[in-house]
Amino acid sequence: xxxxxxxxxxxxxxxxxxxxxxxxAVLMENAGNAVVQEILNDYPRHKRILVISGQxxxxxxxxxxxxxxxxxxxxxxxxFIGKEEKLKGDARIHHQVYKNRHLPLYHHQDGEDQxxxxxxxxxxxxxxxxxxxxSGKVRSPFFEIIKAVNESGKDVISVDVxxxxxxxxxxxxxxxxxxxxxxxxxxxxxxxxxxxxxxxxGEWKVADISVPESIVETxxxxxxxxxxxxxxxxxxxxxxxxxxxxxxxxxLVIGGSKYYVGAPVYTAKAAxxxxxxxxxxxIPETIxxxxxxxxxxxxxxxxxxxxxxxxxxxxxxxxxSKYKTIVxxxxxxRECDGNAMLETLLKKLTTQTIIVDADGLYFLKNHLNQLxxxxxxxxxxxxxxxxxxxxxxxxxxxESARLEIAKHFATEYQxxxxxxxxxxxxxxxxxxxxxxxxxNDALGKGGSGDVLTGLIASLVSQQSDPLxxxxxxxxxxxxxxxxxxxxxxxxxxxxxxxxxxxxxxFGR
Numbered sequence: 001x002x003x004x005x006x007x008x009x010x011x012x013x014x015x016x017x018x019x020x021x022x023x024x025a026v027l028m029e030n031a032g033n034a035v036v037q038e039i040l041n042d043y044p045r046h047k048r049i050l051v052i053s054g055q056x057x058x059x060x061x062x063x064x065x066x067x068x069x070x071x072x073x074x075x076x077x078x079x080f081i082g083k084e085e086k087l088k089g090d091a092r093i094h095h096q097v098y099k100n101r102h103l104p105l106y107h108h109q110d111g112e113d114q115x116x117x118x119x120x121x122x123x124x125x126x127x128x129x130x131x132x133x134x135s136g137k138v139r140s141p142f143f144e145i146i147k148a149v150n151e152s153g154k155d156v157i158s159v160d161v162x163x164x165x166x167x168x169x170x171x172x173x174x175x176x177x178x179x180x181x182x183x184x185x186x187x188x189x190x191x192x193x194x195x196x197x198x199x200x201x202g203e204w205k206v207a208d209i210s211v212p213e214s215i216v217e218t219x220x221x222x223x224x225x226x227x228x229x230x231x232x233x234x235x236x237x238x239x240x241x242x243x244x245x246x247x248x249x250x251x252l253v254i255g256g257s258k259y260y261v262g263a264p265v266y267t268a269k270a271a272x273x274x275x276x277x278x279x280x281x282x283i284p285e286t287i288x289x290x291x292x293x294x295x296x297x298x299x300x301x302x303x304x305x306x307x308x309x310x311x312x313x314x315x316x317x318x319x320x321s322k323y324k325t326i327v328x329x330x331x332x333x334r335e336c337d338g339n340a341m342l343e344t345l346l347k348k349l350t351t352q353t354i355i356v357d358a359d360g361l362y363f364l365k366n367h368l369n370q371l372x373x374x375x376x377x378x379x380x381x382x383x384x385x386x387x388x389x390x391x392x393x394x395x396x397x398x399e400s401a402r403l404e405i406a407k408h409f410a411t412e413y414q415x416x417x418x419x420x421x422x423x424x425x426x427x428x429x430x431x432x433x434x435x436x437x438x439x440n441d442a443l444g445k446g447g448s449g450d451v452l453t454g455l456i457a458s459l460v461s462q463q464s465d466p467l468x469x470x471x472x473x474x475x476x477x478x479x480x481x482x483x484x485x486x487x488x489x490x491x492x493x494x495x496x497x498x499x500x501x502x503x504x505x506f507g508r
Contacts, residue, residue: 001187001206001213001226002213003193003223003224004188005167006132008187008223009186012211012216013211016212023090028060031160035061036072039069039074039157040072043155048074048077048122049074049122049124049125050122051069051077051078051079051126051128052079052115052125052126052145053078053128054130055087056091057090057091058160059081059095059131060092061131062078062126062128062159064094065159070103070104078103078106079118080095080106081108081129084107115145115148116145119145119148120152122154125149125154125156126157127149127157127159127177129142129146129163129177130163132161132167134161135166143174146175147175150175156177156179158177158183158201160189161189162177162179162200162201165191166191166195168189168191169194169195171191171195172195177200179200181204181205183205184204184206185207186213188437192204193423194399194402194423224433224434227436229475229479231471232472232476235471236472237468239275245277245278246277248275249278249325249460249462250276250278250324251271251280251324251325251461252280252282252318252323252326253271253281253282253454254282254315254345255267255328256283257284257332257336258284259308261291262447263331263447264330265291265295266447266451267327267330267450267451267453267454267457268295269297269499270450270454271461273499273502274473275458276457276461276462280298280300281299282301282310283300283310284302284303284308288300288302301318308336309336310332310341312337312338313340315341315348316348318348325353325354325461326345326353326354328342328356328360329359330357330359332358333359334359342363343367349374350376351376353377353379353466354377354378355379355380356378361380361381361382365389369413371413379418379460380418381418381449383420384399387405391409399421406426406427411429411431415429416428416467416470418474420449423435423439424474426474434467434470436475436478438478438479439482440485441490442484442490442493445493446495447495448495451498452477454499455472456470456473476505477498480498480501
């Protein structure tokens with residue numbers, strides 16, 4: 001499934017109407033009927049429904065919703081905000097059909113406050129006010145109406161996109177409808193997954209309105225894709241029934257310090273719980289006895305240290321040829337000479353996949369130009385703060401343009417990128433983008449990132465290509481958090497809980 005911006009959706013709609021010959025009024029009828037079907041499924045017919053429509057195409061969808069709900073026996077009031085003379089095209093057609101049937105209609109005028117009583121009296125509110133064309137601040141009277149809708153506590157169904165949300169950037173400039181559910185058409189909008197989008201869309205569902213997804217390929221459009229359960233399952237490496245520990249790969253994790261003992265352990269345990277054959281932990285001698293007592297599955301390569309951190313010269317002593325994947329960074333600490341360590345790795349490694357995470361990313365910023373020349377694959381897994389360090393931008397700048405920055409960085413330095421966040425972005429050296437639409441605040445704990453790194457390393461070591469490993473790891477990492485949060489609460493889910501739940505998800 002793709003995610004689209006407003007311009008792309010206009011292109012798809014125009015192609016459907018002009019090249020395929022399906023009239024816009026029919027598409028609008030299909031859209032309205034799709035919303036009605038959701039209401040039929042979710043709410044009994046005795047509910048009072050308030051449909052609030054603007055004067056654009058989103059409002060036209062609302063006219064259809066109101067008319068069809070009345071046909072199904074609901075008590076419905078349509079509130080129209082705008083000027084009839086400004087209605088155009090398909091929206092004008094459906095407004096006229098509604099009026100010709102003499103159905104309940106309230107035309108809101110500036111300065112009137114009757115609509116606020118309608119909001120209070122409704123059981124369910126359908127938001128068809130502004131749609132995908134919004135950019136910038138919401139003006140009066142929509143601002144006041146949206147505020148009243150949000151404060152009402154009523155269930156709100158948004159049509160295509162919550163009013164006030166920028167469907168391209170996810171920005172809410174001053175206010176947006178906070179929907180319980182958003183029924184969007186043909187494709188989810190990019191703004192659902194970036195910026196403020198996840199905070200206001202509620203549950204979202206894509207409705208088929210006869211705009212075929214195949215148009216994307218026909219027109220060779222470059223759109224980000226969404227990770228779903230089917231894609232994630234297909235991305236898992238196929239496990240050989242007669243395989244042994246050598247079959248399923250060997251990963252070397254370089255990290256740990258006196259102050260960060262748990263990070264490499266989480267990485268190793270996540271790798272083991274997701275199918276890897278062998279993990280060797282290259283850690284400071286200072287913490288060896290403690291780590292060895294907590295991670296019995298691992299092999300160990302104790303490294304000489306400074307008393308607190310790995311001595312960079314110790315990396316010269318490792319034979320890297322036996323390892324499929326190298327993880328650099330979990331628990332490393334920023335006070336060590338990580339630059340010298342990265343120099344050693346980029347000099348000694350040949351075609352192994354290198355995964356740089358956590359404190360390793362702090363040092364990676366000094367070696368970016370070298371990455372283009374590395375023959376193997378490099379995967380970087382920054383959170384927004386680490387991405388800000390890598391790019392020299394602020395966290396706010398990163399968060400305001402996650403897709404664009406991720407794509408540019410991955411193509412510029414020819415690496416694979418996992419830009420973590422509430423909705424993680426994956427980018428490839430070729431510029432392909434994937435969005436993970438899952439995850440929650442249960443992952444907002446120290447160690448969660450180390451778990452994700454371990455999952456990626458495990459899947460790469462089991463012969464997955466980097467993109468498939470990133471897709472499967474990020475998806476199941478997020479789904480584990482969602483499902484565990486439902487079993488108990490998001491407060492108590494720990495990185496170890498995620499690790500132990502991964503085999504359950506893989507086994508489905």
